Amino acid sequence: MADTFSLGNVTAELSIRTIDTNLVVYIVFVLIAAYVLTRVLSFLLINVSERIGWYRTTITMLIPLLKLAVYVIAFYLVLTAVIEPSLPQMIAFFTLFAAGVGFGLKDFFADILGGIVIIFEKPYQIGDKVTIGNHYGEVKDIGIRATRIQTPSDEMVSIPNGTIFSQPVQSGNAGDLAMMIDIDLFVRPGTDIDRALKILKEALVTSKYIIISDRYPFTVLAEDFPFYMRLRAKGYVSDLRHEFEFKSEVTRRAWAEFMKAGIRSPGFVPPSEEVASGEPVESGE
Amino acid sequence: MRMAGEEKPGPGSTVISYEPEMAEIISTIEQSGTGTPEHIAIVAEPMTGRSTMVAEIRRLYGDRVYYLPLEFVVRESDLPDFASLPYDIILIDNCQFLSTRRIGGFSVIDSFLRTQISSKKLFITTWNTFSWQYLSSVIHLDSYFPKRIILGRIDTPVLRDVIKARYKPGEITFLDEGIAERSMFFSIVHPKVNLPFMDDEITVPWIKLNFTVMIRKLPHHKRVIISVEDIIFEKINRIAGGNPGVAILLWDESLHDNTISFANIKEKSYSMSLNTNESFILATIVSMETLHENDLAAIAGSEMDFKKIVYRLVQQGLVHDCNGYYSVEPFALVPVIDYLKKTRRLW
Numbered sequence: 001m002a003d004t005f006s007l008g009n010v011t012a013e014l015s016i017r018t019i020d021t022n023l024v025v026y027i028v029f030v031l032i033a034a035y036v037l038t039r040v041l042s043f044l045l046i047n048v049s050e051r052i053g054w055y056r057t058t059i060t061m062l063i064p065l066l067k068l069a070v071y072v073i074a075f076y077l078v079l080t081a082v083i084e085p086s087l088p089q090m091i092a093f094f095t096l097f098a099a100g101v102g103f104g105l106k107d108f109f110a111d112i113l114g115g116i117v118i119i120f121e122k123p124y125q126i127g128d129k130v131t132i133g134n135h136y137g138e139v140k141d142i143g144i145r146a147t148r149i150q151t152p153s154d155e156m157v158s159i160p161n162g163t164i165f166s167q168p169v170q171s172g173n174a175g176d177l178a179m180m181i182d183i184d185l186f187v188r189p190g191t192d193i194d195r196a197l198k199i200l201k202e203a204l205v206t207s208k209y210i211i212i213s214d215r216y217p218f219t220v221l222a223e224d225f226p227f228y229m230r231l232r233a234k235g236y237v238s239d240l241r242h243e244f245e246f247k248s249e250v251t252r253r254a255w256a257e258f259m260k261a262g263i264r265s266p267g268f269v270p271p272s273e274e275v276a277s278g279e280p281v282e283s284g285e
Numbered sequence: 286m287r288m289a290g291e292e293k294p295g296p297g298s299t300v301i302s303y304e305p306e307m308a309e310i311i312s313t314i315e316q317s318g319t320g321t322p323e324h325i326a327i328v329a330e331p332m333t334g335r336s337t338m339v340a341e342i343r344r345l346y347g348d349r350v351y352y353l354p355l356e357f358v359v360r361e362s363d364l365p366d367f368a369s370l371p372y373d374i375i376l377i378d379n380c381q382f383l384s385t386r387r388i389g390g391f392s393v394i395d396s397f398l399r400t401q402i403s404s405k406k407l408f409i410t411t412w413n414t415f416s417w418q419y420l421s422s423v424i425h426l427d428s429y430f431p432k433r434i435i436l437g438r439i440d441t442p443v444l445r446d447v448i449k450a451r452y453k454p455g456e457i458t459f460l461d462e463g464i465a466e467r468s469m470f471f472s473i474v475h476p477k478v479n480l481p482f483m484d485d486e487i488t489v490p491w492i493k494l495n496f497t498v499m500i501r502k503l504p505h506h507k508r509v510i511i512s513v514e515d516i517i518f519e520k521i522n523r524i525a526g527g528n529p530g531v532a533i534l535l536w537d538e539s540l541h542d543n544t545i546s547f548a549n550i551k552e553k554s555y556s557m558s559l560n561t562n563e564s565f566i567l568a569t570i571v572s573m574e575t576l577h578e579n580d581l582a583a584i585a586g587s588e589m590d591f592k593k594i595v596y597r598l599v600q601q602g603l604v605h606d607c608n609g610y611y612s613v614e615p616f617a618l619v620p621v622i623d624y625l626k627k628t629r630r631l632w
Contacts, residue, residue, distance in 0.1 A: 052627075178629075206387050213418075214422075238630075253586065
């Protein structure tokens with residue numbers, strides 16, 4: 001079977017194979033093999049990355065790249081099996097194809113383009129803690145069309161990759177395994193602030209979850225407000241998967257010492273503080 | 286407190302592997318006496334020769350030295366009034382016992398450091414590497430010690446010199462079991478590297494190709510002889526990961542009737558899969574080297590069932606219990622450190 005295409009001054013005869021059972025089986029086989037291969041590669045690399053320790057995210061960032069490569073090769077195999085194109089024919093085909101999908105499947109291909117941008121520009125990687133739109137969680141998979149994140153309440157949210165063109169993306173760790181965590185505690189005005197900061201600092205640096213070095217510094221800060229004082233500890237959790245355990249442990253141990261030292265929580269904390277910190281107000285009472 | 290393997294006496298057991306470091310210490314001591322003293326910190330992993338250095342300092346400056354070996358976590362009242370001591374050098378061993386990783390666990394070291402910087406005496410202190418790094422990050426410990434002596438891991442030729450110095454020439458027989466035919470093409474060495482962005486030298490594991498072994502595989506007229514002795518020491522140092530204390534222990538365990546064979550050098554394998562609490566307690570024991578169960582309980586706090594944790598660590602052969610004092614098993618030391626570094630418990 002042969003069709004003639006004309007695109008500007010490029011005219012070529014495109015030979016299209018007869019669609020028979022063998023061809024259909026071949027295409028189905030290529031697509032299934034590509035799917036299985038991506039799943040196997042993901043499984044293997046995620047398992048390897050879990051054993052690597054420090055370089056977990058370095059390994060997982062290869063996964064979307066390999067997936068893209070597998071699907072591009074699969075697409076090429078399918079295409080060449082159907083139409084056996086020459087180079088001018090390929091150019092003509094892709095031009096027409098792009099124009100067609102530009103109108104018909106705009107969002108779908110925007111997501112795929114978004115996937116390619118994510119793979120090469122790396123606004124986030126598998127294993128990162130990210131906020132995309134209103135969703136916060138750990139990136140579990142970056143697919144060709146969508147990114148799946150696991151929220152703190154263990155829900156899987158699928159976010160179209162095209163979202164990165166319209167929404168800000170916030171990555172808490174940018175490919176690193178460690179992540180800076182803010183821990184806010186509120187105490188009454190008139191508290192012995194030096195003593196309170198010393199306790200909070202020691203609760204932070206003795207945590208079993210923290211990592212401290214020149215690259216991962218820590219600090220404790222105090223800020224005075226009309227009805228309370230805010231103590232903020234900033235430190236890196238050694239593995240971002242322990243983000244909430246880290247916060248909880250430091251808060252609990254600091255408050256246990258605060259109570260021994262006679263340091264009390266304020267009677268009133270404005271709700272705006274909850275919004276600013278993004279978390280419910282911690283209280284020892 | 287001494288870790289096994291560090292104190293084996295012998296004809297030349299002083300500082301065979303650390304002569305440049307010892308020369309630096311002597312130079313600093315000789316220059317002290319005028320102005321503000323340049324306090325010295327000797328920093329090393331467990332079983333890497335701190336006790337040897339301390340013994341040598343005491344041998345050289347015995348009449349000037351007040352020696353205080355710390356054997357457990359100390360309270361402020363356990364420390365003497367250094368100002369009243371009639372010595373101009375204060376030598377304190379195992380200073381990691383000056384602090385514990387818990388809220389309120391830094392008061393003794395804070396007080397000690399304040400005493401030290403206001404004193405005219407020269408303080409020479411020894412530290413566990415991991416405690417040193419932790420305290421340097423938390424309380425900037427390194428800024429109190431202008432002279433830092435880092436004892437790194439050692440290479441095979443140095444290990445051979447250290448061990449052979451304990452015996453007379455020809456006293457040891459190295460059994461040839463045909464092992465030279467299957468000797469190694471490469472060995473792991475630990476060169477010291479001075480990185481531009483770091484103050485201290487660090488030792489970096491590196492692969493060194495054994496060209497002599499490769500040459501042996503060439504046509505016969507170019508062959509060279511590889512001694513059984515070289516191969517045996519290579520194996521010991523590879524298993525010990527360049528740690529001289531572990532290597533000496535392994536040597537002692539493999540030596541029978543002054544005869545050693547390749548096959549008798551046994552390598553123990555450890556399969557570690559620890560949860561957060563177990564890793565934390567194990568890292569704490571490695572950093573302190575020996576910890577009494579009361580101190581361990583205080584560090585673990587109410588959140589952790591430390592008895593269950595240490596039971597699991599002992600049961601896996603990683604830690605041993607000696608009358609309530611917990612230490613890492615010497616042969617597990619290198620695998621444990623590697624594991625804890627990989628999982629970011631030590632850094």
